[in-house]
Amino acid sequence: GEASVKERFIVDASEVKSVLNDTYPVAKKREEMSSKKGTTQAVVDDWETLVREMIQVVQSKQLVPTMRTQYMRTAFQIPFDATV
Numbered sequence: 001g002e003a004s005v006k007e008r009f010i011v012d013a014s015e016v017k018s019v020l021n022d023t024y025p026v027a028k029k030r031e032e033m034s035s036k037k038g039t040t041q042a043v044v045d046d047w048e049t050l051v052r053e054m055i056q057v058v059q060s061k062q063l064v065p066t067m068r069t070q071y072m073r074t075a076f077q078i079p080f081d082a083t084v
Helices: 013-020 026-035 041-060
Strands: none
Touching: 013 041, 026 041
């Protein structure tokens, strides 16, 4: 199988939908990162590659956000009685 890779990039909460819909302004964000002091070209290139790969995976596998809830059921019983 494929090796697990745990690379991450930060996305503002307001931009998550645009990332999932492939409307995320990668070029604009790249320019913003390049203009920041202390950011190397290699870091910017790696970031852009990661973002584009992630968007491609979301599209190719048709991934959609889901939410799952979990609960624990509690039952109260009278001692020495099997009824609930």
